[in-house]
Amino acid sequence: MACYQKHLSFVSFLLLILSLHVEHSMAKEFVPVGVVLDLNSTVGGIAKRCMSMALSDFYAVKDDYNTRITLLTKNSGNDVIAAASAALDLMMNEEVHAIVGPQRSAQAKFVIELGRKAQVPIISFSATSPSLSPAQNPFFIRTALDDSAEVKAIAAIVKAYGWREIVLIYEDTDYGNGLIPYLMDAFEEIETRMPYRSAIPPFSNNSEIAQEIKKLNETNARIFLVHMTASLASKLFVLANKAGMMREGYAWIITAGLSALVDPLGPKVKESMQGVLGLRPYIPRSKQLEEFKRRWKRNLTSSKPNVKITGLNLFGLWAYDTAWALALAVEKAGIMHSGFLKKNASKSNIKSNVDLAALGISETGQILLDTILTTEFQGLSGKFHLIKGQLEPSAFEIFNVIGKTERIIGYWTIQRGLSQELDDNNEVAYSISKDKLKQPIWPGDRTEQPPKLRIGVPVKLGFDEFLKVEWDPRTNKPIISGFSHDVFLAVLKALPFPLPHEFIPFMNKDKQSAGTYDELTYQIKLQKYDAVVGDTTIIANRSSYVDFTLPYSESGVSMVVLVKDNEKKNFWIFLKPLSLDLWLTTGAVFVITGVVIWVLEHRINSEFRGPRVQQLGTIFGFSFSTLVFAHSEKVLSNWSRFVMIIWFFVVLILTQSYTASLASMLTVQRLQPTFVDVKEIKKNGYFVGYQNNSYVEGLLIKQLTFDRSKLKPFNTYDDYHEALSKGIQNGGIAAVFDEIPYIKLFLAKYCSRYTMVGPTYKSDGFGFAFPLGSPLVPYISRAILNVTQDTDKLGAIERTYFSSRGSTNCEDPSTSISSNSPSLTLHSFGGLFIITGTVSLISLLVCFFKFFGSHWPTLSNSNPESSFWSKLIEMAKYFDQKEDPSSHPNIERHKSRVHAISSPDIIEPST
Known part of the structure; x- marks a missing residue:
């Protein structure tokens, strides 16, 4: 009886507890919240478990709250239509107050539009594409980091390692394409090119991916940035490893969307990713996070067999914080007994759960949206604080895949840039230097930075x-x-x-x-x-x-030739100071000057008269004796003296120039090239040399039109020296053609034997x-x-x-010898010859006009019927006759001086 009473009291106690629990439960408001995920994926399976754990943990702590969230989960798979259909069904038939998801950015684009129409908040922790902007979609909340938040961190890494080219491999979806404009802008700022972008469709098979990898390998690219989901990336890295692109000389970076999932990837995939650099949002350590990780590991064995749940990832933490934030917001908003304001259904009475016309408007959607946007707390992933509808970016951690783990090599923050340690010291200057990161192990197990x-x-x-x-x-x-x-x-x-x-x-x-x-x-x-x-x-x-x-x-190609023997050994060196045309012109002017003086002095000066042979000798003797100022004939005419003054000036300049030039040749001897003209070498068919394997061979054949058979290649300066010193008659070469830097070195070694001549042929x-x-x-x-x-x-x-x-006593090897002759030319003395010719011509004209003016009338009157030529002959005879000395006072004065000198003892008697 006592036992029965005890058993009855225990049952009564259980009934009391059960009644209290039912009463307590009946006092709570259950708020339906839709969840649209790809439950067949790693992210979807982990996120569902994390959200369930989040609500259990939340209500265990907040047991006094009056609201309870009920998660209504739909499996959307990887299909955009299925995700939109699931969201529409949740809104119309379940009247959910919010939808968490969908999982992918392409799916979210359609679901967000439905949320805007029904004013139901769409909260996504995994749709990270920048093309989905909360600012443009008022009922869209992103409880994750926008992909564009990591762009500056990626650019900092690329700049730190000095990479000027990087190839983007991305998933050809909204998620993959949304990041491209931001990457292009960031790389343009650091002057890094993206010469090639590889877009891989999400459902590509191994053969299609292998074909794209082959194209990448043919581009000779070495640095790659991978932006895609885990399912596609796992295939990519395995095939890239097989193609030899995960060896020494390559570098790979993965973005946060994939970096957050590195740990759950299979061992084969991870083995193919050795040396990869990854970038992901920094998750601060906390006791709450460590405790959650321990519970997660314990619960892994309890997961359903058909759900693939592996290690925890960042998206799971964001899903946990999303559920927690939603539970807080629902309680804070005080959502009780609310529903949808129904619209009229479509004209068809057929019931359909996808009838958009029948979609109502949530009564609490705007209130719940506003409440979530202002909700703040310290979550598992860090501080939950939304800025303009999405999670506030903080720091990123940079890791290196080594073995089965990821080694953290540094951090990036907006304030400090790259750093090995993360602290709150904001006074440190912003830095983008690889020295701020720990040494990574690159693909191929190398520490040398690729490429x-x-x-x-x-x-x-x-x-x-x-x-x-x-x-x-x-x-x-x-x-x-x-x-x-x-x-x-x-x-x-x-x-x-x-x-x-x-x-x-x-x-x-x-x-x-x-x-x-x-x-x-x-x-x-x-x-x-x-x-x-x-x-x-x-x-x-x-x-x-x-x-x-x-x-x-320095630039240019020139010619080196042998220096000639000493000019002092030349038998005809005395002719070298003047060029041939100057010699001929000078001789002609000498003769002309003698003729002019003879014409001016013939009729009045007995020294310029006599037999014709004597007069001819006087002309030549007088003119050439003026060369040394030793003429014996005295001139009487003032015009003759004028001509002589000018002529003596010309002779003085000519003799002084000749003397100086000859003295220079005999005493201050300069190096003279054996050849100064390329045309002379080609005309005579001489051999020339050039440096073996040099482009100068093509220049000699194409530009200078040398016969290929006349070209000889050489490998050393000594080969040049030997071939040039032999001479053209002994199987040697006439010249060497080479670039000026080599010629300088050759002349520095053999400066006294060779010289650089001729024009310089342009090169850069x-x-x-x-x-x-x-x-x-x-x-x-x-x-x-x-x-x-x-x-x-x-x-x-x-x-x-x-x-x-070479010798330190050598002249500057850059000094080249002019290709012009060293002789003085006619051009240098043209002005002098013009002056003396003009003076001589004027003197002759004055003499002729004076003579013809005085004798032509007399001759014309005496022989009026004579021809013109007869008169000229008569004039010549008159000209040949000696003129009366009394008509020329200069002649009388000259005779008086001669008589006084010859008879000094005769004294004129005084009066």
Whole structure:
């Protein structure tokens, strides 16, 4: 009996508890909330479990709240129509006060429009596409970060590692396409190009993805940014790994949408992602989060077999906080016994759960929307605080996939940029430097930053001052040195970003040159090299398949010839001071001057009379004796004296110039080239030399039209010297054609034997070659200007390779010999000859007019019937007759002086 009473009292107690619970439950208001998710996906399965746990945790803490949210879940799959249909069914038939979801951005676009029509808040924790803007859709709330929030962080990483080109691989959906405009703007700000974008449809099979990967591999791209969902990305990375694109030299970055799901990905996928950099929102540590993670691991085994739930991810945390915020807002808004204001159904009486005309308007939608927007609390993912309808962006963490884990290598915030540690010190300056991040492990298990620029360098037997390739005897690795190499390293130091590189000799299996410089630069087009560094000349045909930087050396091609033997050994050197035309003109003027003086003095001066042979000798003797001012004949006419004064001035200048030029040839001897004209070399069929594998061969054949059989290639300066010193008669060459930097070095070594002559054939000097359209070219060119304008830096490099070459007593090798003859030319004395000719002509005209004026009338009156020529002959006879001395006072004075000198003892008697 006692036992029965005890049992009855226990049952009464249970009935009392049950009645109290029912009474308590009856006092609560259940608020229906729709959930539209792809329950077959990882994100959908985790989100559903997290939301359920969130409501259990919330009402366990807030047991006194009068409202209770009831989640009505619909499986939308990956179908846009199914998601819209599920949302419409929840609004019309279940009269939900809000809808959480849908999961994907493409689905959300349609559901948001339904929410606006029914004034039902659409709350999404996973539709992150920037194309869905809460500002443009008033009943849309995003309890996640907009994808555009991570763009600046991505750009900071790209700039920190100095990547100038990056290829975007994205999912061809609203989610993938929505980020492209923001990425383009961000990369444009940091001067990084996106030369190729790879759009992969979400339902692509392995064969289609493999085909796209093959295209990517053919572009020679090395840096990739992946923006897609986990289901598509898992296929991509496995196939990329098989294609050899996850090895050394490559770099991959994944955006937050995929980074949030790295942990739940399968081991095969994760193995294919080794070395990948990821970016995801930073989740601050908290006791609440750690406790939730422990409970999550315990509950994994209790999940349904048909639901794939793996490790926790960021979207699950956002789903948890979304449910928590919704529960708070429903209680705060005081939603009780509310429903929809129904509209008239369509004219058809057939019941349909997708009849948009029958969709009503929620009575509490606007109130609930306003309440959610102002709700704030500390959630599992951090502070829940909505700005303009979406979660406020905070910090991003940067991680590196290594093994089975993700190693955090740094953080990015709007205030500080990149940093290794995250703290609240806002006084630190904004920084974008890879030194602010921990050293990542790149694909291929390498610590060297990709991509490593593959730089081709020429292998040469000689002329190695510019670039020399040697081999380490222990490691058998190439050792590169030379002027071009050191200039390139100096240029790299002047760049605003790091540029990892490796030098690869252009050689065959015997470690000899694999071809010409044209073939070397063409390797860039063939994608064997990313650049060429060396003494590579900038010329037009090469610029059709590569881009050159600004030149870092002198430009032009010239000719080197042997210096002639000493002119002092020349038997006819005395003729060299004057050119042939000047010699002939001077002789002619001498004769003409003698004739002019004879004409002026013949009738009045007995020294210019006599037999014809004597008169001819007087003409030549007088004119040429004036060359040394030793003429014995005295002139009596004033016009003769005027002519002589001018002529003596001309003779003085000619003799002084001749003397100075001859003295210079005999004493101050200058180097004279054996050849000064290319035409002379070609006309005589002489051989010429050039540097082997140089573009100069093409210049000689195409531009200077040399016969190919007359060209000889050489490999060293000593080869030049030997071929030139032999001479053209002994199997040698007449000249060497090469670029001026090489000629300077050759002349510095053999400065006393050779000289540079002739014109300079234009080229643009030495430059560094890169692929067409390479974004590195303007940076390298600007850095070259900085280096070449720094005389101390460039001078130190030049002294290392050039200052010790040749004798220090050599003249400046850049001094070239003029191709003009050293003789004085007629052009130099043309003015003098014009003056003396004019004076002589005027004197003759005055003499003739005076003579004809006095004798022509008499002759005309005496022989009126004589012809003109007869009269001229008579005039010539008259001219040949000696004139009466009494008519010329100059003659009488001359005779008196002569008589006084010859008879000094005769004294005139005084009066």
